[in-house]
Amino acid sequence: MNPTQLLDLVAKYESPLYVYDSEVIQHQYERLDKAFQNVKNVKINYAVKALSTLSILSFIHKLGAGMDTVSIQEIQLALKAGVDPADIIYTPNGVSLAEIEDAAQLGVQINIDNLSILEQFGTRHPKTPVCIRINPHVMAGGNTNISVGHIDSKFGISIHQLPHVK
Known part of the structure; x- marks a missing residue:
């Protein structure tokens, strides 16, 4: 967007105003994707905490990105944006086993970063695959x-x- 277009938006919607340019987002995503084109099995995941606006999450997912989440709330936002649970990875830090179990019930990929939680989860859910x-x-x-x-x-x-x- 050029400065005139931005000023027109401010005149129409007032300030402060957040404007996201989908062409710029797509260009940046394609640059990142191209940088890893020769690497096998690469999946780009967008950190939901960076910007959790539903339309942005949906747009980035349509470009091919999965979603990287750290809380049940972020998982729910990604799901609401139309992201398939298989395209969501959940990497919590310092949360209860119950929250991790809730995330597993939603069908997302679980990434555990605590040995004690890993042992507890493995004992209760021996058939559920996890990452560490x-x-x-x-x-x-x-x-x-x-x-x-x-x-x-x-x-x-x-x-x-x-x-x-x-």
Whole structure:
């Protein structure tokens, strides 16, 4: 959109106003998709927490993206946007076993990042496949406040705990 179009929208709808350009979103998605075109089995997942507007979720899904969620509420938004449960991955952090079981009942992919929860879920649901989030203990991102793979991060099962994963 050009500045004149944006000013026309502000005149019509007033300010503040959020405007999302579907052509730009599609272009960025296609750039990302093209960057990984030679990698087998790549699935682009959009982080619902980034922008959870239903029309945007639906649009991005129609481009081919799955949805990455961290809460039951985000799962419900993705479902409401028309996303198939098989295209939703759920990676909670610090939630109850009951919430993870609720997500499993919705048919989404479960990604567990806690060894204790993994053991409990596996005992109660031995036939339900899950993914695990591994903490590789690698410092990246330049600062511990934004890095999620360092040894003190709350995210992921420690790489040193992997022998306990069955």
